[in-house]
Amino acid sequence: MNKIIVYIKRNKIKSAVILVVLIAYYFCLPWQLFKDPTATVITSKNKELLGAQIAKDGQWRFPQNDTVPKKFETCIIQFEDEYFYKHPGFNPISIFKALRDNLKSGNVKRGGSTITQQVIRLSRKNKKRTYFEKCIEILLATRLELRASKNRILAYYSSNAPFGGNVVGLDAASWRYFNRSANQLSWAESTLLAVLPNAPSLIYPGKNHEQLIKKRNMLLKKLFQNGVIDKLTYQLSIAEDIPEKPYPLPQIAPHLLQKVSKTYNGKRIQTSIDMRLQERVNRIVQSHYNQLSQNEIYNAAVLVLDVKTRKVLAYVGNTPTDKAHQKDVDVIDKPRSTGSILKPFLYTAMLDAGDMLQNTLVADVPTQFGSYNPENYNQTYDGAVPASRALSRSLNVPSVRMLQEFGLNRFHHYLKTLRLNDLKYDANHYGLSLILGGAESNLWDLCKSYAALSSTLNHFSETSSEYFSNEFCEPTFLASETLDFGKKSTEKTLFDAASIYLTYESLKEVNRPEGDENWEFFDGSKQIAWKTGTSFGFRDAWAIGTTKDYVVGVWVGNADGEGRPGLVGVQAAAPMLFDVFDVLPKTDWFSKPFDEMQEVEICKKSGYRASQNCDEVETKFIQLSGLKTKPCPFHILIHLDNTETFQVNTSCENLSNIHNKSWFVLPPLMAYYYKTKNPFYKPLPKFRSDCLGESVITMEFIYPEENNHIFLAKDFDGKANDLILKIAHSKPESTLFWYLDDAFVGSTTDIHELLVVPKQGDHMITVVDEFGNEAKRRITISK
Template identity: 70%
Template sequence: MYRLIRYFRRNRIKSFVILILIVVYYFCLPKKLFKDPTATVITSNSNELLGALIADDGQWRFPESDSIPEKFKTCILQFEDEYFYKHPGFNPISIFKALKENLSSGSVKRGGSTITQQVIRLSRKGQSRTYIEKLKEIILATRLELRLSKDDIFKLYASHAPFGGNVVGIDAASWRYFNRSASNLSWAESATLAVLPNAPSLIYPGKNQKRLLDKRNRLLKKLLENGTIDELTYDLSIAESLPQKPYQLPQIAPHLLQKVAKAHKGERIKTTINIALQEQVNNIVKQHYNLLKQNEIYNISVLVLDVNTREVLTYIGNSPTDKAHQKSVDIIDKPRSTGSILKPFLYASMLDAGDLLPNTLVADIPTQFGSYQPENFNKAYDGAVHANEALSRSLNVPAVRMLQDFGLDRFYHYLKQLQLKDLKHNANHYGLSLVLGGAESNLWDLCKSYAAMASTLNHFNDNSSQYFTNEFVQPIYNSESSADFGALNKEKTVFDAASIYLTFESMKQVNRPESDESWEFYDSSQEIAWKTGTSFGFRDAWAIGTTKEYVVGVWVGNADGEGRPGLVGVQTAAPILFDVFDVLPKSDWFVQPYDEMLEVSICKKSGFRASPICDDKELRYIQASGQKTVPCPFHQLVHLDTSEHFQVNSSCEAVSNINNKPWFVLPPLQAYYFKNKNPFYKELPPYRTDCLEASGIRMEFIYPNQQSTIFLPKDFDGNTNDLVLKVAHSKPELELYWYIDNQFIGSTKVIHDMAVLPKEGHHIITIVDELGNELKHKITISE
């Protein structure tokens, strides 16, 4: 050390120059050799290519690979640089031979460059091939050898070597010329690619085929002679033909590729996509597209999620349509009218809040809220229907009445907790139509919400009746990510487990499409909680279903918003849904969350908690919050005579002869429609003629609705048709007296229908029964 210091002191100038040279040498190599743009590449969860977007400079240049196939590596080393793992970055013997041959010929015949030197030359684009440049390459190559390992240098070469045309790197070349990954290439294919960087122009289809074939076969002969391959492999290899034209790269998930490119442009992303499932669902979508396009329905999107990991297993943003029908539009994250797809959230919200029991009877009668008059899809009414049946049959009127009773703001608050990003306006903007498609959402958010509900139920049963704080986490498509469900605690996230389970039980009863309507009779069938939706004007058809393991979401329609007859969820989207579930592994049904449930006595007829006078009861499990619901309001104690044909009271019968019997009684308007669908419904017996009737007489308009505007059509002769007024009375045998604007127009008995022909304008209809009970209604007549 002392001698070294003395040397520096005696030779300061020389030492300074040496130091400068060392510093220059150290910094002569750029930190990043290659700054070329790369293609965006996505692979499946098993590292199989799903698709790629060409680099910004128009080159098929994949991001640098982490590994190089051994066959290709062996071929390159044998063809380009046998002593790659022994030299310091340049090979003096090769350089001497090349220099001697070039000088003797008077032109450049041989390069003598090592793979390391070729990496340097590739990084220094556009430099002329002079002896000065060659010296620079040698210096930079030795510096590169000090920075990187041999394997890393080889990866740089394999990733940036030219392979003809606009193809750069072994990964892109193997797909463009052989339509498979580099790791699956044969010896002949690997040898073909190994000789190309030396003369990339040889690959042009239809040109230089003999030269390329000779170079490939010479390399294969060398591999045979050094024992790398055996005689049989050699014979089979030289018999293989050369590539004749470039292949199109796979486009198995093109819309996911677009989505990835927005956030990870120029990167290679390993996704969560199951390639086998993706291809199966692609085929399902193609088959249905070929049928639907005959009805001018051109667009389909499908999303499949793993409930437990929240991984995206299948991502189909659009059908294989054409540019004229927005083929490139990814519909999965686009806002569309929801139709009835939000109804399960209303049902779950009411269960969670304790405002409803699963079988509670809800009204299904003509209904009008101001100018808004909802209608069922079939234009008919049931009078009263169990809430779970209203959900499974997707009845609109009960849903709107339930929303009115529950409260628009309360339901809106639940929806906001689901983090539906397209729900951008306040509750009053949507009004009661919110549950029927008045709002917009997208397939991504809806599938996320259904998956979160299923996951909440699974986690509750798997973690000692606890909830995760972040159940409504976003789905993931990058395999390097994982869903963070948060911490466990006793508090629910949005819905409690019991409300979710009861909602899924109701959704399981939805009538399946005709092709799958007998699913219960097949052992291979599985239980699925699912729901369809159809937007106003037949513009959007939805179907979303969940099992314990998977969520499948389907949207069908036209991306430009054009409606089509027959574009109905159960007819177009549901068949796709069940075809997808058929190719998924079969799942068990959800485990019932008993810790969040209570067993109570339920009135079988009304679905409410049984009151003391309910005559037909059963024990059922309900959500814990449901215990605050009111007892059955539809059963009343009726006083009958000994024949039980007439009602009596103490005014006409001795108390000892009166039979007290529970009776199921619906309000008049509900009863009017209910008895048409339920022939066993028994109306209250009339009072015996010698009895003084008790109060409680009720009557309601069947048609028209309050404050409604009515257009009276004309017949073929130009005459205006009559308006038929209809009323339901709790005692239809009573005579009713009808008035329009205080002018008597007639009376009815038993069947209370009255045909009138009022003038255009505003009118007040008044009805008085023979006991003096009065009913008024305002209508407007327009011609």
């Protein structure tokens, strides 16, 4: 050390020059050798190629791969640089031979470059071959050898060498020429790719076929002579044909590739996609598209999520339609009218708030809120229906009435908490139609919401009855990403586990699609909570289902918004949903969250907590918040005579002859429709004529509704049709007197229906019963 210091002091100029040279040598090689744009590449969770998007410069150049398959490594070294692992970046003997041959011939006949030198030349964009350029290459090659390992240098070469046409790099070449990854190539295929970079502009598959085979076979013979391959392998390899033209790259998840390229352009991304599942879902979508397109329905999307990891397992953004029908549009993240797909969230919210129980009777009668007049899909009414059946049958009128009771702003707040990002306006903008498709959402957000509910239920059962603070997180398509569900707490995140469980129990009862003999068998083998939705005008058909482990979402329609007959959730989307579930592994049903439930007596007829007047009672588990719901309001205690034919009281019957009996009584309008679907419903018996007491009298209009605008069509003779007025009365045997604009038009008894022919304009209908009770209705007539 001392000698070095003494030498530096004595030779300061020389030492400074040496130092400058060393520094220059150290920095002469750029830190990033290759800056060319690369293709965006996505692979499955098992690193299988799903698709690639060509680089910005039009080249099929995959991102740098740090590993080189052993066969190709052997082939390229045998062909290009036998002393690769021994030289310092250049081979003096090869250079001497090349210089001798070139001087003798008078032009460049031989290069003598090592693989390391070729990497340098590639990084310098293949500058013109001169002796000065060769010296620079040698200098930079030695610097590269000091900075990178031999394996790394070989990886640089294989990732950036030209392979003919617009194909750059081994990875792209193996897929373009052999339709598989470089790790799966045979010896014949590996030798073919090893000889291509030697003259890629002259010889590649589809061009100079015979010369290419000749070069390949020469290398195969060398491998055989050097003992790399045996005789049988050699004979089989030279018998292999070469591809005539490049293959198109796989496009197994093209719309996911679009999504990835927006954030990770030019990178190789390992996704969470299950390759086998993705391919099967692609085939399912293709099969249904073939049928749907006959009805001019051209677009569909399917998303499959893993509930436990919240990772995307399959992503089909559209059907294999044509450009005229927007095949490149990724529908999964596009806002569409929700139809009835939000109804389970309202049902869960009302259970969670303690506003009702699972099977509480809700009204299903003609209803009008201002100018808004919701109707059921089949345009019929049940009068009263259990809330769970209203959900499973997707009845519109009960849902709107439930939303009005629960509160529009309140429900809107829950939807915002679910992070439905297309819900961009306040509650009043949507109104009560919010529950029937007045708002927009997308398949991604809806699936993530259902997955969050399922995960909440799973976590509650797997932990000590606890919830996670970040349950409503965004799903991921990245294999490397592990989602953080947050901290555990005994406080619910949004909905309690019992309310979610009871909602899913109701959704298991959704009517299955028709026309497939295997549905019954399927239903018995798998339990699925699922819901369909259809937007106004038959523009969007939805079906979303969940099991303990998976959420599957399906949207069907036309990307341009054109509606089509038959484009309804249960017919167009649900069959696809069940086909996807059919290829997923079978899972157990959700565990019942007993810690959030309590067993109580329930009235079998009304679904309310049983009152002392309920005659048929069953014991059921309800959510804890349901304990504050009121007892059954529809059962009353009445007093009957010995024949139980008439109601009596002490004014007309001895106390010893009076029998007390519980009776199920609905309000008149509900009863009017309820008895048409429930033939065993019995109205209250009349009071015996000699009794002084009387029951409470009520009456309600069945038709028309308040402020209704009615158009009276004309017959073939030009005469306007009659308007049928209907009313429900708690004592049907009573006589009712009807008035149109204060003019008497008739009376009815028992059946309270009346035909009138009002003139065009505004009218007031008045009905008075024999007891002096009155009901009024305003209408407008058009002809």
